[in-house]
Amino acid sequence: MTDPTISHYHQHASRYQTQYDSVAAQDVHAAWAPLLKTLTPGLALDIGAGSGRDALWLEQQGWQVTAVEPATNLRQLGQHKTGHRVTWVSAQLPDLNDLQCPPQGYDLILLSAVWMHLIPTQRAAAMQRLREYLSPQGSMIITLRFGPSDPNRPMYPVSVAELEALAQQINLETQTLSETSTNDCLQRHDIRWKTLCLRPINEPHI
Known part of the structure; x- marks a missing residue:
């Protein structure tokens, strides 16, 4: 994510x-809420946590949540909202410096409305770092935004094919959880979303 984007938020x-x-x-998150119900709550990482809405939602369902938000004022508002129920960290992709990864990794990683902010040349490194933070049985949820960019917070084109290719390179399988693009919950008629789940491919024991 670029500094002008962070400054804008x-x-x-x-x-x-x-x-x-x-x-x-x-x-x-209606597209993947059914999947969430099948997962055993553990360690969750919400990257680009914004106001803390999603982090608090996960915490209320039994997850131990770490929220990552690089925009200082937005992070402070989120901290006020969640209190000590959520751990907040200032870090940003692609490197996530200052975020300590637990030895077992995170069981759930959420990137909601984040991927389009990453410069395309940063995405391979970002995916590699996310792979390192994901537990062997973990699930990574990424939402893709399709629609016009906002000049005040630059956005870059995204595609399912690009995400699948990046995932394949680091032994992650992808599942599209919304077969058709879903409507924008803020009623922005020119914006659509797709939700994907990425998981480590368990290699067979020889």
Whole structure:
């Protein structure tokens, strides 16, 4: 994520908090909420946690959540919302410096409305780092945004094919959880979303 994008979220933190919290997490994540119910709660990592809406939603379902948000004001608002129920860290992709990975890795990693902010040349390194942080049986959820960019917070084209290719290179399998693009919960008619789940491919024992 570029510094101008982070600065924009920092400077307009209150507006984005109001916007994010105007919709319920279970509605935003309806495409993969059924999958979540099948997972045993463990360690969760919410990258680009914004207002803390999703982190708190996961915590309420029994997950031990670490929320990553590089925009200072937005992170502070999120911390106020979640209190000590969620651990907050200032870090950003692609390297996630200052984020300590637990020895067993994270059982769930969520990137909601984040991938389009990554410069395409950063994405391979970002995926490699995420793979390192994911537990052997973990699930990684990535939402892809399709629609016009916002010049105040630069966005770059995304595709399912690109994500699948990056995942394949590091032994991750992908599953598209929304077969058709889903509507935008904020009623922006020119924006659509797709949700994918990435998991480590368990190699057979010889």
